[in-house]
Every structure is written in structure tokens, then in C-alpha cells.
Amino acid sequence: MNAGGSTTEQGLAGRRVLLCVCGGIAAYKSVELVRRLRDAGADVQVAMTDAAQRFVTAQSFQAVSHRLVRTTLWDAAAEAAMGHLELARWAQLVLVAPATANTIAKLAHGLADDLVSTLCLATDAPLAIAPAMNHRMWRHPATQANVAALVARGVRVIGPDDGPLAEGESGPGRLREPLAIVRELATVAAQ
Numbered sequence: 024m025n026a027g028g029s030t031t032e033q034g035l036a037g038r039r040v041l042l043c044v045c046g047g048i049a050a051y052k053s054v055e056l057v058r059r060l061r062d063a064g065a066d067v068q069v070a071m072t073d074a075a076q077r078f079v080t081a082q083s084f085q086a087v088s089h090r091l092v093r094t095t096l097w098d099a100a101a102e103a104a105m106g107h108l109e110l111a112r113w114a115q116l117v118l119v120a121p122a123t124a125n126t127i128a129k130l131a132h133g134l135a136d137d138l139v140s141t142l143c144l145a146t147d148a149p150l151a152i153a154p155a156m157n158h159r160m161w162r163h164p165a166t167q168a169n170v171a172a173l174v175a176r177g178v179r180v181i182g183p184d185d186g187p188l189a190e191g192e193s194g195p196g197r198l199r200e201p202l203a204i205v206r207e208l209a210t211v212a213a214q
């Protein structure tokens with residue numbers, strides 16, 4: 024598929040999307056997500072948490088996004104090229120996928136103690152999150168309260184899906200499939 028894909032995804036053509044990848048087992052699926060976003064015509068900049076880099080390398084995302092991946096706030100060269108506040112302004116849409124329970128909690132409480140949480144706090148762009156975690160973490164009242172707080176602020180929550188989870192259990196917590204995430208993000212872009 025390319026920028027001439029379905030009408031729904033065309034809403035992303037030419038859009039600058041900041042994709043924030045967190046440290047969950049589903050992080051590898053975000054490599055395909057980048058490809059799908061680019062197929063839809065989006066310009067994708069990836070930022071990763073420290074934990075995300077334990078699951079997937081920045082090089083994988085760099086190869087599919089054709090952009091240097093941002094991995095830390097404390098990178099003088101990256102800051103000189105495009106400071107984090109400039110990057111937050113650059114983004115027309117911010118997608119956190121997979122969104123961990125930890126990062127969801129940080130976003131809900133307005134923390135800014137790493138690159139991803141700082142970018143999310145510093146942007147005016149619409150924010151969407153695609154949670155992925157163990158079903159008990161997802162169902163935990165703390166996570167549900169954090170998600171409700173984000174929804175109340177206008178954050179779009181994409182998924183999670185119900186089904187088999189990586190650790191062998193089943194329940195709500197699966198990352199939504201990349202193409203489905205792209206389609207839902209396109210509806211955010213259209214708003």
C-alpha cells in the first residue's frame with residue numbers, strides 16, 4: 024500500500040507523526056507500524072524510551088523511518104540539530120505505541136522525566152496512545168484511572184485488543200494491529 028491507499032489512511036498523507044515507542048514486548052510491532060504509517064504518506068520521527076531499547080534497536084526504526092531515532096533527552100548533537108521542544112512543535116500528531124502502563128501513568132500525571140514523557144508534555148499536537156500490557160496491568164484500577172484521565176483530556180486511546188498475550192495468558196492487553204492503529208490515527212488527523 025502507498026499514499027494512495029484507502030481513503031481513511033489518506034488523512035495521514037504529508038503529516039508529521041512523532042511515534043513514541045515504549046518498553047513492552049509489543050515494541051517490535053512498531054517497526055511494522057512505521058512502515059504502515061509511511062505507506063499512508065506520513066513523515067515519521069521515532070523516539071524511544073530506555074526500556075524500549077531493550078526490546079528493539081534504534082537502528083531498526085532508523086532503517087524503516089529513514090530518520091535518526093531520538094533515544095534520550097541528553098544528546099547534545101541531536102539537541103543541536105533539533106531540540107526536543109522544536110521536535111515537540113514539529114509533530115502534527117503524536118502516537119505512543121506501544122504505550123506501557125508506566126508511560127501511561129507518567130502522561131496521566133504530567134511527568135517529564137525522560138524524552139518521551141517530555142515530548143508528550145511539550146506538544147500541542149493531538150495525542151493518541153496504543154496501550155499494550157499484561158491483562159492484569161491493563162485492568163488494574165490505577166491504569167484504568169490513568170487512562171480515564173487521559174481520555175478526559177482528549178487523548179485518543181487505540182485498543183488494546185482482547186486475545187492471547189505474549190506471556191501465555193489471554194485477555195485485554197494486546198497491541199492493536201499496526202494497520203488498524205494507522206486507520207484510527209487517520210481519524211484523529213481528520214478531526
Ligand SMILES: Cc1cc2nc3c(=O)[nH]c(=O)nc-3n(C[C@H](O)[C@H](O)[C@H](O)COP(=O)(O)O)c2cc1C
Nearest residue numbers: 045046047048049072074075123124125126155156
Ligand atoms: C520481558 C518484559 C516485558 C514487558 N512487557 C511490558 C508490556 O508489554 N507492557 C508494559 O506496560 N510493561 C511491560 N514491561 C515492563 C516495562 O518494561 C517497565 O514498566 C518499564 O519501566 C517501562 O518503561 P517505559 O514506560 O519508559 O518504556 C515488560 C518488562 C519486561 C522485562
